[in-house]
Amino acid sequence: MSAEIIDGKSIAKEVRSTLKTRAENLIKKGVRPGLAVIIVGDDPASSIYVNNKVKACKEASIHSETHRFPENVEQADVLRCIHELNENPHIHGILVQLPLPRHFESGKVITSIAIEKDVDSFHLYNVGALVTGSAVFLPCTPYGVMIMLEKHGIPIEGQHAVIVGRSNIVGKPMSLMLLEKGATVTICTSKTRDLASYTKSADILVVAVGKPRLITADMVKTGAAVIDVGINRLADGALAGDVDFESVKEKAGYITPVPGGVGPMTITMLLCNTIEAAERTQAGI
Numbered sequence: 001m002s003a004e005i006i007d008g009k010s011i012a013k014e015v016r017s018t019l020k021t022r023a024e025n026l027i028k029k030g031v032r033p034g035l036a037v038i039i040v041g042d043d044p045a046s047s048i049y050v051n052n053k054v055k056a057c058k059e060a061s062i063h064s065e066t067h068r069f070p071e072n073v074e075q076a077d078v079l080r081c082i083h084e085l086n087e088n089p090h091i092h093g094i095l096v097q098l099p100l101p102r103h104f105e106s107g108k109v110i111t112s113i114a115i116e117k118d119v120d121s122f123h124l125y126n127v128g129a130l131v132t133g134s135a136v137f138l139p140c141t142p143y144g145v146m147i148m149l150e151k152h153g154i155p156i157e158g159q160h161a162v163i164v165g166r167s168n169i170v171g172k173p174m175s176l177m178l179l180e181k182g183a184t185v186t187i188c189t190s191k192t193r194d195l196a197s198y199t200k201s202a203d204i205l206v207v208a209v210g211k212p213r214l215i216t217a218d219m220v221k222t223g224a225a226v227i228d229v230g231i232n233r234l235a236d237g238a239l240a241g242d243v244d245f246e247s248v249k250e251k252a253g254y255i256t257p258v259p260g261g262v263g264p265m266t267i268t269m270l271l272c273n274t275i276e277a278a279e280r281t282q283a284g285i
């Protein structure tokens with residue numbers, strides 16, 4: 001039997017329409033949610049991501065502004081910009097598009113963002129808050145995955161969740177969020193011996209590696225929920241996930257496609273965090 005497809009595009013559309021309503025309610029109360037994006041250098045992929053974020057903000061009635069700096073800018077100039085945005089009452093979310101040029105100390109830049117405006121949730125304080133189960137903001141990509149699981153009524157408590165990948169932006173926070181909801185969590189990395197022996201026992205399998213079609217049907221348990229975070233550009237220009245969609249969809253219970261799966265959810269959750277930040281300001285929290 002073929003798996004139920006978790007359609008990220010349509011879930012994102014549904015969530016974004018509720019976000020637009022929340023933004024409009026705030027505007028009626030005199031607070032327009034605002035997101036500031038800082039981008040350093042002219043990496044084409046980063047520019048595309050930033051343009052997509054700006055477009056999504058506009059559609060959700062969120063004010064956005066982009067602060068662009070040349071590749072050779074001094075770190076101090078970027079820090080000054082962040083300090084000004086921290087003080088700016090019209091800005092509720094600040095994000096720095098990563099990666100930064102090599103002469104930057106990314107950690108220092110990220111921790112200069114005010115905790116209550118750190119909508120990417122990369123600040124060390126916010127990472128710690130997530131670890132202790134008291135998150136200020138949930139990191140956008142794993143947050144999107146949690147919403148997808150919820151929308152499809154996929155149980156988490158007591159389930160075995162296997163996360164492949166341990167990056168700070170996907171694998172680790174994903175593991176913590178599933179752990180928080182009562183899953184038994186296993187994290188696999190490039191050093192894991194016999195990856196399939198773990199993935200085969202997963203009720204929920206989240207793959208965030210960056211290797212096209214790493215996960216094949218023989219590595220998946222029948223009926224599992226398979227969430228493919230990977231985005232890989234193939235030689236012919238097509239996009240592929242980390243999961244071999246065609247074979248795995250015949251075995252899994254649920255599966256996300258690439259494109260059109262987790263991708264559209266990430267920006268959606270960024271908008272969500274920005275609105276959440278603005279609502280907190282409006283409520284004086």
Ligand code: NDP
Pocket residue numbers: 141164165166167168169170171188189190191192195208209210211214229230231232262263264266
């Ligand atoms: P990273 O490169 O930071 O991390 C990759 C992880 O995969 C590492 O932990 C690495 O292990 C592990 N890994 C590598 N090879 C293997 C292997 N053969 N078996 C098991 N684990 C392995 O990547 P990101 O987390 O930033 O991104 C992962 C993928 O997700 C990429 O394709 C990226 O484009 C995509 N992505 C998609 C997003 C979306 O919105 N859909 C958002 C963010 C990322 P080790 O630590 O041992 O090196």
